[in-house]
Amino acid sequence: MQPLRLLLALFVACAAAVDVQDGQTGVVMSLPPQPTATGVKQIPDAAHPFIAPGADDQRGPAMNTLANHGYIPRNGIASFEEIINAITEAFNIPVNMAAGMAANNFLTRGNIFINKISIGGISPLIPPLPGQIDGPETQGIAKHGRGEGDASMTRADAFIGDNRNFQNILYDMALLQLGKFGDNGPEGNNTVFNINTMIGIKKQSIAMDQAANPQFTLNPARHGAIFADSGLILNVFANSTTKLSTLSIIGSFFRNQTFPQNWFRSAELVNGAGLNAITNAVRNAVPVPPGRNNAQGVYVPRPTSAGSLEQQHRACTAYWDQNGHVPSTLVTNSTGVLRQNVDFLLDLLFTAASANPGCTEPVAPFGEPGI
Numbered sequence: 001m002q003p004l005r006l007l008l009a010l011f012v013a014c015a016a017a018v019d020v021q022d023g024q025t026g027v028v029m030s031l032p033p034q035p036t037a038t039g040v041k042q043i044p045d046a047a048h049p050f051i052a053p054g055a056d057d058q059r060g061p062a063m064n065t066l067a068n069h070g071y072i073p074r075n076g077i078a079s080f081e082e083i084i085n086a087i088t089e090a091f092n093i094p095v096n097m098a099a100g101m102a103a104n105n106f107l108t109r110g111n112i113f114i115n116k117i118s119i120g121g122i123s124p125l126i127p128p129l130p131g132q133i134d135g136p137e138t139q140g141i142a143k144h145g146r147g148e149g150d151a152s153m154t155r156a157d158a159f160i161g162d163n164r165n166f167q168n169i170l171y172d173m174a175l176l177q178l179g180k181f182g183d184n185g186p187e188g189n190n191t192v193f194n195i196n197t198m199i200g201i202k203k204q205s206i207a208m209d210q211a212a213n214p215q216f217t218l219n220p221a222r223h224g225a226i227f228a229d230s231g232l233i234l235n236v237f238a239n240s241t242t243k244l245s246t247l248s249i250i251g252s253f254f255r256n257q258t259f260p261q262n263w264f265r266s267a268e269l270v271n272g273a274g275l276n277a278i279t280n281a282v283r284n285a286v287p288v289p290p291g292r293n294n295a296q297g298v299y300v301p302r303p304t305s306a307g308s309l310e311q312q313h314r315a316c317t318a319y320w321d322q323n324g325h326v327p328s329t330l331v332t333n334s335t336g337v338l339r340q341n342v343d344f345l346l347d348l349l350f351t352a353a354s355a356n357p358g359c360t361e362p363v364a365p366f367g368e369p370g371i
C-alpha cells in the first residue's frame with residue numbers, strides 16, 4: 001500500500017473508532033471508485049472457485065452465487081463496499097447502479113452503523129442497530145415485507161412457504177414458459193430466454209400466488225422489483241460473447257448458484273437504460289397494477305384518488321413507496337456515524353429516483369420500525 005493511502009486508511013479508521021454507540025463501533029460507508037474498463041473477462045477467475053456454503057454461512061434470495069465464489073465474503077455477511085465491488089467486478093455493472101441496489105438493501109435490512117448486512121437471515125455477527133431503533137434484531141435481506149415480497153420467480157410467498165431458499169418446483173414452472181416462448185439456440189430449440197419468456201413467467205407467478213395467498217400484495221416498490229429481474233436474466237446474466245441467456249446459463253445461476261462454466265461477463269459497462277427498456281417491455285405486457293388481495297381473495301388495484309399521497313408522488317411512486325419501507329427512526333433517532341451513513345444511503349436512493357422526470361423532491365423515510 002502506498003504511504004498516502006495507508007495514512008488515509010488510518011485516518012478513516014481513527015475517525016470511525018471515536019463513534020461508539022451501544023457497544024458498537026461505527027464504520028463510515030463510502031462509494032468505491034469505478035474500476036477501469038477491461039473489456040471481455042471470464043468470470044470467475046482462478047481466485048474465486050466455487051465452494052459450497054457451510055452450515056453457518058448465510059444464504060438468501062440473491063447474491064448467493066457471489067458468496068459461493070468468494071466475490072463477497074463466503075459467510076454471507078458483507079459491507080456496502082464489498083457488495084458494490086463484487087457486483088462491479090463479476091457483472092460489470094456501474095458503481096452507481098450497484099450502489100442504488102445496495103443502499104436499498106442496507107436501509108431496509110442491514111446494520112448501517114457497523115456497515116454489515118446478511119444476505120440471508122438473522123446472524124449472530126450482526127447486532128441490532130444502536131438503541132434498537134429498528135427492533136431487537138437486524139434481519140437479513142431474506143426477510144419479507146420491505147424489499148423482498150410476493151410473486152418471486154424462484155421463492156415462495158412468505159405466506160405460502162419457503163421464501164428464502166430456491167424452490168425447484170417454481171423454477172421448473174418457469175422453464176415451462178421457456179419451452180413455450182424461448183428462442184432456438186446452441187442448446188436446442190426453445191432454450192434461449194427472451195422477452196416473451198419473461199412475460200409468461202411473470203404472468204404465471206402472479207396468477208399462481210394471487211390465487212394461493214390470501215394476503216397477496218404487490219405494493220409499488222415490490223411491483224417494480226418483480227419485473228426488474230428480467231433485465232438481470234436477459235442482459236446481465238447473458239454470456240457476453242454470444243449475448244445469449246441460455247437454459248444452462250440461467251440454470252447455473254439460479255439452480256446451482258454458481259457461475260456457468262466458460263462464462264464471460266458483459267464486455268461493456270451494463271447500461272441502465274437498456275435494463276429499464278427490458279423491464280418496461282415486460283411490465284407493460286402484464287396487465288396487473290400494484291395492489292393486493294381483499295378479504296374475499298379478489299385482487300384490488302391500489303386506490304389512486306386525486307390528492308392522495310401516492311398521487312402527489314406520481315413521478316416517483318416506487319421511490320416514495322420504498323421510503324415507506326425504510327424505518328422512520330433511521331432519521332428521527334440517529335446521530336453521529338449512524339446518521340451520516342443513513343443520509344449517504346438516502347441520497348443514493350434519491351439520486352437514482354431523480355432520473356425520472358418530475359421526481360424532484362427527496363422523501364424522508366416513513367416506514368414502521370421493527371417489522
Ligand SMILES: *[C@@H]1O[C@H](CO)[C@@H](O)[C@H](O)[C@H]1NC(C)=O
Pocket residue numbers: 131132133134135329332333369
Ligand atoms: C425515538 O426517539 C423518540 C424521541 O426521543 C422516542 O420516544 C422513541 O422511543 C424512539 N424510538 C425508538 C424505536 O427508539
Ligand SMILES: *[C@@H]1O[C@H](CO)[C@@H](O)[C@H](O)[C@H]1NC(C)=O
Pocket residue numbers: 184189
Ligand atoms: C428446431 O426448429 C427448427 C426451425 O423451426 C426446425 O426446423 C427443427 O426441426 C427444430 N428441431 C427440433 C429438434 O425440433
Ligand SMILES: *[C@@H]1O[C@H](CO)[C@@H](O)[C@H](O)[C@H]1NC(C)=O
Pocket residue numbers: 247248249250251252255256
Ligand atoms: C448443476 O450442478 C450439477 C451437479 O454438479 C450438474 O450436474 C448440473 O449440470 C448443473 N446444472 C446446471 C444448470 O448448471
Ligand SMILES: *[C@@H]1O[C@H](CO)[C@@H](O)[C@H](O)[C@H]1NC(C)=O
Pocket residue numbers: 239240241242246249260261262263264
Ligand atoms: C460463451 O460463449 C463462448 C463463445 O463465444 C463459448 O465458448 C462459451 O462456451 C459460452 N459460455 C457459455 C456458458 O455458454
